[in-house]
Amino acid sequence: MKDKKAKKKYETVEFNNFIGKIIKDKRKELNIAPTDIAAALYITYNTYYSYETGKINIPPENLFKIAKILNISLDDCIKHYFNIKKYKDDFEQQISNINADNKQQQISNINADLDKSIDRVKEIYKSGNKILILAFAGILDIFYRLIKEG
16 A cells, blocks of 8 residues: 555656646746746745746646646646656566566576586596596686685
């Protein structure tokens, strides 16, 4: 239950930040002072600033008024937000899949390298060359100690 509340709170903050940025960008584009919009809404500058920074929820009546003042389509904003969110979620899922695929590929590569190494060890022992076998056994002992101490 706690996770759902945390996710909802995060999504609310994310949406507030998104709408606040749109409002701020459009206000600047139209060269309107934030104090002018605050006055038109009969709110303080600090409250309006909190809207633009996403720190507080914008009450629906004020959101509609701001949209009208700035000539913003809330419908387009909401559609844009959910398209971005869907794309972001899809992108994160794709990255997760790629990371899982890469990890699986790395494991496959390691296994293939290990198989090649084991085949080489078998070839050395099958060759019967005592010098190579002793040298290889010495090398294996060194690696084993390094790994164990490591």
